[in-house]
Amino acid sequence: MTGRANGRPDGSRTGRAPLLVLDRAQVTSLLDMAEVIRVVEQAHEALSTGAARQPDRSSVELPGGSSLLVPMVAAVDPLAGAGVKLLTDTPSNAGRGLPVQQSVITLIDPETGACEAVLHGAPITLFRTAAASAVATRHLGRPGAATLGLVGAGAQARAHLAALARVSDFNQVLVWSRTRATVEAFAEHARAQGYAVKVADGPEQVVREADVLCTLTPSRTPLVRGEWFRPGLHVNAVGAPPRPDHREIDTAGILRSRVVVDSFPVASSESGEVLIPVQEGVITSEHYRTELGDVITGRAPGRRAEDDITLYNSVGVGIQDVAAARLVVDAARRQGLGTEVDLF
Missing domain, CATH: 3.30.1780.10 (ornithine cyclodeaminase, domain 1)
Structure with a gap:
């Protein structure tokens, strides 16, 4: 230059x-x-x-x-x-x-x-997406989280491992991916970072055992069900593209969670994660009105109790x-x- x-x-x-x-x-x-x-x-x-x-x-x-x-x-x-x-x-x-x-x-x-x-x-995009999940986990996750669960094992999984390690002391990583080669490559990478890694049989095992869960797939239909959520779980819903008919988490998962979004206007126009449950009449927009920035500044509460299920709906913002x-x-x-x- x-x-x-x-x-x-x-x-x-x-x-x-x-x-x-x-x-x-x-x-x-x-x-x-x-x-x-x-x-x-x-x-x-x-x-x-x-x-x-x-x-x-x-x-x-x-x-x-x-x-x-x-x-x-x-x-x-x-x-x-x-x-x-x-x-x-x-x-x-x-x-x-x-x-x-x-x-x-x-x-x-x-x-x-x-x-x-x-x-x-x-x-x-890769770094800021994982960084936003780390910020959300810092403010919404339960203290003492030990197991990080990843649904998806590609580049975002590696970035999320690097980012979330800066805000939580995980001692185990549980991961699943549709592609065997991808999940094995991720497991080798995570073990090289000093983590105990378990490859799950499916997304249900990841969800049921995780303290912090990151969904990192471009799925159009839900891979993760709310009936699998256990008390105290924090979820970073990351992978679905910005389209109102795409989502990784089913309606029950959104209904059971305290939902925090990166931007209410963006989520209201682009996130199938919340728009589909609204269309089904199960929730109203009030269910996802809280923005991450308002939790950071204390204008809105984040996690209220240890058993709360919290979910950060990440669409991605400018x-x-x-x-x-x-x-x-x-x-x-x-x-x-x-x-x-x-x-x-």
Whole structure:
């Protein structure tokens, strides 16, 4: 990267800074899970207090195909970050050997309004999603949780293991996946991190034995049933795509849980996890009105009792992406990484 000065001694900017472009490998090398957890928690706190803003988003189905286009706009004042993540969800890509979800993030200079950076979105999505689960587990999980249960054993399982280890002292990991090779590779990875790992026969075993459960599959139909939940369980429902007809947890699971969402407006338009039970007339929107940021700030209660069943419904929001992207861009500037492009 060819750097050049674009600021005054007082920190204000002069001239037009070049656009910084960071590819997937560069973004991955600059991400630190502990730091991502920190800024994701700050971003949700800022959303609760009004210091962060993200407008209601509208997903667009692209004509002639299966792709869903999801623009995610956010500004997080305390972190000096603003930008847009553009996510596409294309189920037919699974048959092409391409990622089903793809994204790019643009970061905006909040002082000048100029586009400051363009980043590959996948690594940031991976880290910030696991980081948000860690934040939710810190505020909603039961103290002394010993067993982490994972339904799904892919990249998100590895990221969640790394993130949740920073907020809970697990001594056992219980995991299940439809694909034997995937679950065996994860088990080897987790054992190398020093964990006792048990491969479950199915999702029911994972759910019944876990203290903290993470569901990490792109399922359209429920893999996890509420009748399996035991008192004191905390669930991070993560994997379902942002579509109102997709869910991993059945209606009974939502009904039995104290549900906390990343964003009430987003969940109300995109999360099948809560929208299907509403359509069935089993719950109302009041059942999932509590946002994670309000639990962090104390504006709303989280876990009330040791036997509570809590569930964090993770759809994914722009404040998380912008906060993590700010970290990456600042680190890239310090280390001289990336490609600068002068659009002017």
